[in-house]
Amino acid sequence: MLDGGIPRGNTVLISGSCGTGKTTLSLEYLVRGAQVHERGLFLSVTEASHKIQQNLATFDFFDKRLVDDGTLTFIDVPVLYEKLGLSKQEMTTEDIDLFVGAVARLASDLKVQRLVMDSITSVCYRIRHEEEIRDLILKLGKSLSDISCTTLLVSEIGPQENRYSLYGVEEAIADGVILLGNVQRRGDLLRTLKIIKMRGTTHSRAQYVLDLTPLGVLLAPYLKGGRGWEAA
């Protein structure tokens, strides 16, 4: 679908409403990278990272040794907030710079090539102005791109939203947008995946059905489910 993958150093928005598989898709992205010795960092904003690891353990593709040997690192962003004194409701421009600096420092110290922020929407909740959100994503994207780190930013949107991010600015700045959704078909809820944009690739624009299996995320062409399975 992506004609070979996400270009290295790109910042990609993974958008979708709740239960569409954003977190699982991002986690699998990290684990698959780790399996080929690309170090990964998962920054968890909303959920406790130890819970995410517990959930991850139910997937066959996950191997806890990847965490133990440091190939994969999980960090709770609230810890970062607290230790940087960003616990207030609102982040100032200085706070945003500190936050981006801290994330970039962690990514560079850990020498990660893949980073997931779940979710960027929760981080943006603390920022008042659109320009500052734009600033945050630009700076984050740039500093991670400088160390050739590919970044997935998980973006939460409402089920009926006609844009790909809550604030509208994230999607414009990101190098790519992958949209996950739920579709009702004959009474069943199907997960779908579309690539909206991906700079630097000639990507497919078809809608796929996404299936979360113990083996990981599986994709099938929409309305043709059951045949021609291919791995993500």
Added chain:
Amino acid sequence: MSRPPPTPSSKAAAAGPAQPAEAPRDPIFGIPEVDAMLAGQLPKGWLSILTGPPGSGIEILAKQFAQAAGARETVTYYTTSERTEDIRRAMRDFSWRDDLRIVNLSDDYHDTVLSRDLEVSRFREKGISPQEIAQFRLEKLEAPPVNFVTRMLVELAALDKPFRLIIDSLDFFLEQAKPSAVVSLVRQIRYRAQRVGGFALLTLHPGIHEPRTVGILDDVADLLLDIEISKEHMQFLHHLTIRKVRNHPERTGSVKITVGEKGVSSAP
């Protein structure tokens, strides 16, 4: 209150004859002239506020108030600015009891607020490494900031016998909480003192708080004492003024005091 200060000796003499007939009394401050001005005894449940600028000796007088407590009173000294061992050392230097219960709010403040601020400044300045962040657990972050007013109220509720309670100083509470919460705390202290028969002494620095708050606090207090410093012939003179005695305006007045080996005493 513009009447001339009463002569302490004459007051003491006036209070003298009544003494033998009554049960033995615990000193109020342990300054005979001042105790005599207050007729030798504070009514049960009285709350006093002692104000004075830095260096005026209000902390020593607060400790002397703790020292003067009788055997039946449990004494608790809440400090917001001194180290516990310094208070005990000061008490020993004056040959006073050093067995009083000291609750050090400044330690709590340091542990919960200042040390955290320090750590935050370090991380903001130097950045945070993966090794450092790995030490912190998400579950441990949830500790809410200490509410010192609530903490005091819990302490108060546990006082069920006659007590002498000293808070040095109320300034800390006024810095940490809303004035209305502090006023309410002071009312609670007074109410508790009246219920179980206790005395409270709170120290306050003059001139740094809202006049409105100070006005209300003055109103709640039964006894108001000020220490003032003046300079005369290259020497500092300390005056202890009793500014308010509830229902006894005639007992107000001023005494020249000095701090010596035995603590605060009236100066010749």
